[in-house]
Amino acid sequence: MSVQQEAGVEGEALEVWIDQDLCTGDGICAQYAPEVFELDIDGLAYVKSADDELLQDKGATTPVPLPLLTDVVDSAKECPGECIHVRRVSDRAEVYGPDAE
Numbered sequence: 001m002s003v004q005q006e007a008g009v010e011g012e013a014l015e016v017w018i019d020q021d022l023c024t025g026d027g028i029c030a031q032y033a034p035e036v037f038e039l040d041i042d043g044l045a046y047v048k049s050a051d052d053e054l055l056q057d058k059g060a061t062t063p064v065p066l067p068l069l070t071d072v073v074d075s076a077k078e079c080p081g082e083c084i085h086v087r088r089v090s091d092r093a094e095v096y097g098p099d100a101e
């Protein structure tokens with residue numbers, strides 16, 4: 001299964017971003033989903049592009065690959081900083097994370 005394939009709720013594409021202002025740097029996300037999250041030398045977690053590039057712009061998002069959806073959602077649930085946000089691409093509504101309804 002291609003990692004390019006994107007996850008979705010009812011078929012909708014999802015993306016994930018991290019609020020570094022709240023990140024504690026514990027690295028739980030990078031343990032759960034190292035293909036998506038990585039700690040930088042500043043000790044904070046960032047999302048990565050499909051090309052494995054660290055995306056350091058504030059609020060940068062990356063698509064959630066379908067095979068990694070569970071790992072990404074678990075990361076958001078376990079994140080001590082409550083700073084991992086998973087949202088629908090189409091309307092930017094948060095579906096997993098501290099701002100999900």
Ligand code: SF4
Binds near residue numbers: 023
């Ligand atoms: S789990 Fe949350 S607080 Fe911990 S490193 Fe990842 S984004 Fe930061």
